[in-house]
Amino acid sequence: MLLLCLILFFSLTLHSPAVAIELPELNDTINDLAGIVPQPSYDDLEKRMKLFKARSGHSIVVVTVPSLDGEDIDSFGVKAFQRLPLSETDLKKTIMLIVARKEHAVGLQTGAELKNLFPEPEARQKVQKHVELYYSGMRPDLGIHAAVFYVFRTIRGKVQIDGVTEVESLEDASIRGVKAGPIFAIFLAPFLAFFVGMLWGICSTNYGVQSAVRLIIGAVLGGGTAKVVSVLMAMMGSVGDGLWYFILIISTALGAFGSLTEFWMSGDWRGIPRLKDPAPRKPEDNMGI
Numbered sequence: 001m002l003l004l005c006l007i008l009f010f011s012l013t014l015h016s017p018a019v020a021i022e023l024p025e026l027n028d029t030i031n032d033l034a035g036i037v038p039q040p041s042y043d044d045l046e047k048r049m050k051l052f053k054a055r056s057g058h059s060i061v062v063v064t065v066p067s068l069d070g071e072d073i074d075s076f077g078v079k080a081f082q083r084l085p086l087s088e089t090d091l092k093k094t095i096m097l098i099v100a101r102k103e104h105a106v107g108l109q110t111g112a113e114l115k116n117l118f119p120e121p122e123a124r125q126k127v128q129k130h131v132e133l134y135y136s137g138m139r140p141d142l143g144i145h146a147a148v149f150y151v152f153r154t155i156r157g158k159v160q161i162d163g164v165t166e167v168e169s170l171e172d173a174s175i176r177g178v179k180a181g182p183i184f185a186i187f188l189a190p191f192l193a194f195f196v197g198m199l200w201g202i203c204s205t206n207y208g209v210q211s212a213v214r215l216i217i218g219a220v221l222g223g224g225t226a227k228v229v230s231v232l233m234a235m236m237g238s239v240g241d242g243l244w245y246f247i248l249i250i251s252t253a254l255g256a257f258g259s260l261t262e263f264w265m266s267g268d269w270r271g272i273p274r275l276k277d278p279a280p281r282k283p284e285d286n287m288g289i
Contacts, residue, residue, distance in 0.1 A: 197258025222255015
């Protein structure tokens with residue numbers, strides 16, 4: 001029984017996550033133990049972090065590790081946070097970002113004065129999204145830059161972890177291309193309406209369709225084209241009612257105008273070729289008659 005207890009004790013000791021990662025001496029800016037951040041990127045980010053601390057009094061610390069080796073990222077974060085070379089007063093105004101490269105895990109440790117700005121688990125989830133954008137790319141360090149800048153803006157009050165500010169709404173709209181749909185619709189729909197009306201005008205003129213009929217059908221085709229384009233562009237961003245009616249009016253008018261080929265096409269460009277008078281013959285051409 002005693003032997004079994006000893007075996008169990010040594011087994012737990014050898015596999016304990018407390019000894020999974022040996023931390024070296026940490027600094028108060030960037031501790032790139034995983035080798036994620038190239039030197040130029042390191043220098044630039046460190047400069048920005050020191051400047052932010054000088055202006056705001058808040059420290060932001062980054063710790064990257066190759067792997068957690070089975071250790072929980074929260075327990076590792078607590079251990080690393082306690083080893084920072086900062087006073088108790090400074091630790092209250094410090095936030096630490098932990099990135100485990102192998103596990104693609106992100107952790108946060110916040111001082112007492114910053115906990116209300118970075119509530120869990122929302123804070124970790126939002127920071128993780130910034131880091132994850134670059135995990136599989138050539139520059140994973142850019143994810144760390146993005147996460148640090150997000151922390152900057154949160155401390156400054158420009159963004160909120162537990163809410164959405166106007167700045168965040170605009171950034172999200174820009175990323176998703178919300179405004180692209182209406183912009184494409186307002187330019188693309190009238191152009192396509194005129195083009196469809198023009199094709200209809202050429203074909204109908206060849207078949208002798210009356211101008212009034214061509215005008216009506218051209219207007220209908222122009223409006224239909226506007227509707228199709230608006231529906232497709234709505235996938236990129238909603239088109240408001242006012243803008244939709246404006247696009248509809250312009251497209252209908254251009255569709256009707258495009259169908260009236262006799263007003264904007266002439267000569268050899270018309271749907272019906274012109275019959276030209278035979279070229280006059282020179283006197284010398286009649287000598288053989």
